[in-house]
Amino acid sequence: MVFGRSSRKQRPVEPVTLKILVAGGFGVGKTTLVGAVSEIRPLRTEETLSEAGRPVDDTHGVESKTTTTVAMDFGRITLREDLVLYLFGTPGQDRFWFLWDELAQGALGAVVLADTRRLEDCFAAVDYFERREIPFTVAVNCFDGAPQHPAESVAAALDLDPGVPVMLCDARDRESAKDVLISVVEHALEVSADRRRAAASAATS
Numbered sequence: 042m043v044f045g046r047s048s049r050k051q052r053p054v055e056p057v058t059l060k061i062l063v064a065g066g067f068g069v070g071k072t073t074l075v076g077a078v079s080e081i082r083p084l085r086t087e088e089t090l091s092e093a094g095r096p097v098d099d100t101h102g103v104e105s106k107t108t109t110t111v112a113m114d115f116g117r118i119t120l121r122e123d124l125v126l127y128l129f130g131t132p133g134q135d136r137f138w139f140l141w142d143e144l145a146q147g148a149l150g151a152v153v154l155a156d157t158r159r160l161e162d163c164f165a166a167v168d169y170f171e172r173r174e175i176p177f178t179v180a181v182n183c184f185d186g187a188p189q190h191p192a193e194s195v196a197a198a199l200d201l202d203p204g205v206p207v208m209l210c211d212a213r214d215r216e217s218a219k220d221v222l223i224s225v226v227e228h229a230l231e232v233s234a235d236r237r238r239a240a241a242s243a244a245t246s
Contacts, residue, residue: 056125060147061225063114063130064169065154066162070182070212071130072114074154078218079116079128113144118222126222131166141169150229151177152221154212157188160198167199176229178206180221204228 063071076083114130129144145151151170155163163179170177181195190198192207201207206224211217 054123056119056121056123058125058127059149059226060127060129061222062144062148062151062175063128063154064141064151064163064166064177066156066159066166069154069156069159069162070184071154074152074180074182074210074212074218074221075114075116075128075130077213077215078118078222080119081117084113084115113140118219120219120223120226124226126226128222145169145173145175148175150225151175152225153177153179155179155181155195155199156184157181157190157195158184160195164199167201171202176225176232178208178221178225178228180208180210180212180224182212183209 063074065071072083113132114128116128116130117125118128119125129148131141131144151166153163153166153170167177167179179195179199179201181190181192183189189209192209196205196207199207206228208221208224210221
């Protein structure tokens, strides 16, 4: 008797889809990062900065910026055959923060982009995710000519909890941005596992 390969077709893998937020201050590179890694044409909601808005939008350090995100950026990247990330870039200005609660629903984790020239601009994003217990990675976008500091110094300056990843990146570079997203997923899964273990331990004690 001759045995051949089974004629049954393998079922296609249904990928797990995860939602990741990309947050940070005004002009820090959120739209750039989403655009750098997205395998689809990213959805952008950018408007031209107006003279009326300049007193509200602090452009110190990013004087060349001419547009701003007013709702969100959206992109998608497939990390593996079975893992797809949906990326939601949040607006950076205070007046658009009412959108954050909607965007944050169902998010596995977040990227907080930071600029060492305006490090204080990411404090609000760090506080937001800490209060809502959403795991996040801080990614320092290394702008040309900006001061370079070790990740440990940035973590100390932001007073981050132990275990929060901090890494240097170039938001324009696909591989660099992809490494940031992988860090977010790995950190978020570790945090989720720790919480499950803590809950199980509390239930049995």
